[in-house]
Amino acid sequence: MEKTVQKQSKKKGKFSPLFLIIGIILALYALSIFFILGWGFLNTFKASNDFSLDRNVLGLPNPDRSKDQIAFGNYLMCLEYLSVSVGTEYLTPYGPVSESATVLIPEMLLNTILYTVVSALIMSFVPAICAYVCAEYKYKFSGIMYAVNLFVITMPIVGATVPTLTLVRTIGLYNNWIGNYILKFTFTGSYFFVYWAFYKGFSGSYSEAAEIDGASQLQILTRIIIPLSAKTITTVALLVFVGLWNDYNTPMLFLPTHPTLAYGIWRVAYSGMIGTKPPAGMSALEYGIIKRQFYGVPMKITACMILALPILIIFIIAKDKLMGNLSMGGVKE
Amino acid sequence: MEKVNKKFWTRGRKRLLFYTLILALPVIHFLIFYVYINFNSIIMAFQSYKAKPSSTGYDITFAGFDNFVAVFDRLKTQPWVFTNSLWHYLIGLCVSMPLSLFLSFYLYKKAPFAGLFKVILFIPGVVSGVVFVLLYKYIVTDVWIALFDTKSGLLGMGADTKLWTTIFYNFWVGLGGHFLLYSGGMSNINESIVESAKLDGANTFQEMLHITLPMIYPTIVTFIVIEMSSLFVNQRNLYTFFQEGAEELSTLGYVLFVQTLHGDLIMDNPKWMSYSELTALGLMMTAVLMPLTLGIKKILEKVGPSVD
Numbered sequence: 001m002e003k004t005v006q007k008q009s010k011k012k013g014k015f016s017p018l019f020l021i022i023g024i025i026l027a028l029y030a031l032s033i034f035f036i037l038g039w040g041f042l043n044t045f046k047a048s049n050d051f052s053l054d055r056n057v058l059g060l061p062n063p064d065r066s067k068d069q070i071a072f073g074n075y076l077m078c079l080e081y082l083s084v085s086v087g088t089e090y091l092t093p094y095g096p097v098s099e100s101a102t103v104l105i106p107e108m109l110l111n112t113i114l115y116t117v118v119s120a121l122i123m124s125f126v127p128a129i130c131a132y133v134c135a136e137y138k139y140k141f142s143g144i145m146y147a148v149n150l151f152v153i154t155m156p157i158v159g160a161t162v163p164t165l166t167l168v169r170t171i172g173l174y175n176n177w178i179g180n181y182i183l184k185f186t187f188t189g190s191y192f193f194v195y196w197a198f199y200k201g202f203s204g205s206y207s208e209a210a211e212i213d214g215a216s217q218l219q220i221l222t223r224i225i226i227p228l229s230a231k232t233i234t235t236v237a238l239l240v241f242v243g244l245w246n247d248y249n250t251p252m253l254f255l256p257t258h259p260t261l262a263y264g265i266w267r268v269a270y271s272g273m274i275g276t277k278p279p280a281g282m283s284a285l286e287y288g289i290i291k292r293q294f295y296g297v298p299m300k301i302t303a304c305m306i307l308a309l310p311i312l313i314i315f316i317i318a319k320d321k322l323m324g325n326l327s328m329g330g331v332k333e
Numbered sequence: 334m335e336k337v338n339k340k341f342w343t344r345g346r347k348r349l350l351f352y353t354l355i356l357a358l359p360v361i362h363f364l365i366f367y368v369y370i371n372f373n374s375i376i377m378a379f380q381s382y383k384a385k386p387s388s389t390g391y392d393i394t395f396a397g398f399d400n401f402v403a404v405f406d407r408l409k410t411q412p413w414v415f416t417n418s419l420w421h422y423l424i425g426l427c428v429s430m431p432l433s434l435f436l437s438f439y440l441y442k443k444a445p446f447a448g449l450f451k452v453i454l455f456i457p458g459v460v461s462g463v464v465f466v467l468l469y470k471y472i473v474t475d476v477w478i479a480l481f482d483t484k485s486g487l488l489g490m491g492a493d494t495k496l497w498t499t500i501f502y503n504f505w506v507g508l509g510g511h512f513l514l515y516s517g518g519m520s521n522i523n524e525s526i527v528e529s530a531k532l533d534g535a536n537t538f539q540e541m542l543h544i545t546l547p548m549i550y551p552t553i554v555t556f557i558v559i560e561m562s563s564l565f566v567n568q569r570n571l572y573t574f575f576q577e578g579a580e581e582l583s584t585l586g587y588v589l590f591v592q593t594l595h596g597d598l599i600m601d602n603p604k605w606m607s608y609s610e611l612t613a614l615g616l617m618m619t620a621v622l623m624p625l626t627l628g629i630k631k632i633l634e635k636v637g638p639s640v641d
Contacts, residue, residue, distance in 0.1 A: 016536065016537035018537050019439060019444045022435050022438075023445060030449070030453045032505070033456055036465070039476070057471075057475045057476050058479060090597055092390075094390060126359060130359050133351075133356060139349075139352065145356070152367065154558065154630075155562075155626075156566070156622040157371055157619050157623075158565060159589065159612050159615015159616065159618065160370050161593050162374070162377070162593055162596070162615065163370045163371075163373040163374045163608075164366065164370050166377070166598065166608060167369075182362070185359065186359070186363065186366065187359040187362075187363070217348060221355075246459075246461035246463070248461070248463060253593065262463055265463060269463065270463075271576060297471060304463060304464040308460045308461065308464045311459055311461070312460060315455070319455070323451060323455055
């Protein structure tokens with residue numbers, strides 16, 4: 001009887017007019033996403049003249065015009081020659097400071113790894129460890145930490161970026177990796193609550209048994225707690241990694257001469273700020289010819305695809321982890 | 334000596350030492366980069382910076398309310414920043430949020446192709462806004478011109494068309510943004526409540542209206558409060574679209590970001606604000622947002638549906 005009721009209710013859900021309307025909306029949305037990404041990818045195989053002069057914005061690449069581009073020519077050119085000139089000028093109590101750099105894609109990729117991987121590790125471990133000690137060690141201060149975090153994420157305080165910039169410039173933490181990592185070393189944020197709820201659900205018998213066996217508090221944390229919470233920490237780290245990979249505002253503000261892929265490609269695609277120095281062994285004239293190609297639409301889209309493709313691949317591989325429900329009650333599979 | 338040491342280092346003391354050492358750095362970080370920063374933000378808003386005649390460093394003087402007056406005078410000439418911010422927020426609240434709820438409900442009930450749609454809804458959150466904005470820009474300009482044989486695309490027409498083109502973009506990429514939040518709440522609903530509603534004859538829409546939405550109401554309140562708190566801060570991808578040229582499309586969040594990017598302690602270029610003026614702007618926005626957010630939260634918690 002129960003199975004029949006379940007089958008009927010499942011049937012009801014599937015053929016509901018509400019679901020039909022929502023399904024159509026979702027289908028249209030899916031088509032729009034596929035169209036925009038597919039259109040972008042298609043145009044990375046066109047020459048600038050094919051797209052702009054011949055107005056071939058919707059069709060397939062013209063083999064006569066885009067012979068090299070069809071053979072991934074735009075991608076190869078981007079990876080070899082795309083560079084961006086960046087700089088910053090600011091005041092400190094010790095006088096004005098001016099810094100600049102011209103950065104190629106390999107260095108942008110290195111900057112991206114330094115920015116995303118290390119920052120994601122810091123931003124996933126620090127709140128995890130703080131949440132564990134607050135959940136496990138029942139001191140009054142643990143309650144204060146919880147309340148402070150709640151205050152921080154619910155109270156909208158605007159305009160902290162300017163005094164942060166002023167402070168880091170004054171104490172020498174501006175525009176360098178150490179400064180960036182120190183800024184990320186915060187326990188506040190919504191993931192603290194995810195971890196806190198997760199550790200609250202932990203049985204105290206794990207740490208008690210380890211203490212009886214003579215383990216120190218540090219050993220309990222590193223050999224029992226962290227391995228047991230590896231799934232949650234990995235999920236949070238992945239989510240943070242994706243956000244950092246795509247973030248170009250923060251590197252623009254705090255790491256102006258260490259452009260990540262997102263920041264560098266934004267500068268090329270939107271501001272047209274291609275690097276001014278020709279690579280070693282190339283004349284300024286030759287470089288000028290190559291630079292002109294980067295002002296074309298297909299090349300700008302290619303630069304964007306170089307930014308998008310790695311994260312899409314990571315998403316396809318880790319989509320179960322990324323899309324798993326991360327709730328205040330812990331990780332749901 | 335060893336016996337004394339062992340007596341001193343009791344289990345309780347070892348735990349306390351470990352607790353203190355683990356939390357020391359994060360707490361110091363919080364005190365510097367939250368407490369001190371926000372305290373300094375208030376102080377900076379009442380200060381003025383002037384270059385020293387010797388040209389290294391600067392002198393700091395008390396500026397009273399001069400910075401606030403300067404900010405007010407500047408914003409008076411750009412009234413659209415308030416209306417634009419409000420439009421973006423209202424579309425998000427009144428169109429995007431309800432639609433996201435319906436989409437999340439569809440996925441929660443594992444309706445046809447739910448798995449595939451879930452993946453697709455995630456894509457705009459995974460791929461950088463730099464990519465999507467660029468592609469969207471070319472589609473609403475070059476592709477639009479090619480398809481409709483017009484002289485200019487949507488971003489080349491009047492201010493209203495440009496505004497709604499950017500609002501539509503934010504609506505379109507933001508649709509899947511909150512489904513993780515909602516679906517997490519929906520998956521926590523006790524199945525027996527749903528089953529008993531079905532046995533009582535509730536259809537899908539009634540189930541959503543009378544069970545699902547009330548049960549995830551705290552999650553909805555969280556979203557509304559978070560969105561409210563970013564009302565004046567979110568630049569709505571405008572910098573990605575227009576860099577420094579958004580002009581009559583600007584929102585307060587955009588103004589804050591662009592001015593922070595180009596401002597400095599001492600600013601001679603009248604186009605850009607000094608950092609003192611920016612902190613004054615931040616304080617003014619906080620003074621408005623904080624009571625608004627708290628008030629909205631209190632009202633929503635009082636008038637919301639009861640789980641019973």
